[in-house]
Amino acid sequence: MNTPLSALDARVLGALIEKQLTTPDQYPLSINALVNACNQKSNRDPLLSLNESTVQDTVDALKKRHLVMEKSGFGSRVPKYHQIFCNTEFGTLKLTPIETGILCELLLRGPQTPGELRARVARMAAVSDVSEIEQALEAMQTRAAGALVAKLPREPNRRDSCFAQLFTELPAAPAVTASESAPVQATAAQAGVIATAADSSLTPNSGLTLQSLSARITALEAELADLRLRLPN
Numbered sequence: 001m002n003t004p005l006s007a008l009d010a011r012v013l014g015a016l017i018e019k020q021l022t023t024p025d026q027y028p029l030s031i032n033a034l035v036n037a038c039n040q041k042s043n044r045d046p047l048l049s050l051n052e053s054t055v056q057d058t059v060d061a062l063k064k065r066h067l068v069m070e071k072s073g074f075g076s077r078v079p080k081y082h083q084i085f086c087n088t089e090f091g092t093l094k095l096t097p098i099e100t101g102i103l104c105e106l107l108l109r110g111p112q113t114p115g116e117l118r119a120r121v122a123r124m125a126a127v128s129d130v131s132e133i134e135q136a137l138e139a140m141q142t143r144a145a146g147a148l149v150a151k152l153p154r155e156p157n158r159r160d161s162c163f164a165q166l167f168t169e170l171p172a173a174p175a176v177t178a179s180e181s182a183p184v185q186a187t188a189a190q191a192g193v194i195a196t197a198a199d200s201s202l203t204p205n206s207g208l209t210l211q212s213l214s215a216r217i218t219a220l221e222a223e224l225a226d227l228r229l230r231l232p233n
Contacts, residue, residue, distance in 0.1 A: 014107030016083040028080035097125035111162035
């Protein structure tokens, strides 16, 4: 089962993974550098303006969950942070370079098409063409340990469907126009998930498999369980 992440968790982990891959000589990051990375104006959606206290609280929570570690260099009093969310000896989530780049981009920018991912992942991993992205997305959907991404219903006036990571709640589907066939909708109020069952991307030949749907449900159940634990008795 995937580790449920909040939107702030996703931004912090995505920023750490990005800097680990793109500027390894400046990694790990101090809290100030991490704040700047989270609030960066490029390669981010949505744009945020987080203060140091918010980022520090998020980092501290991720440390308790063993997703981030603190590292202080010899002779340095400034603590620095690195992610142990994926591709480390401390966890079980092992990804290829392209898969790591895809997950990083989805954490930082939300759902994207394979074509969009191809252009953006190329700054973190060698990508020759979009077919490599599509193959990686397929592998991430069909992992034996559970899907990491899901194919979303195709948005109106878009040729390709977007893919979303399954660590945070899925985005609501876009509203359809009257000219389109009316979808059957099912809602999960706590998670804000809307699935359009009549959309063509939910056909048996699509990438949104029973396994990825099961992974969505599992992730939502974990989020709801976490919410119940936080409610006062």
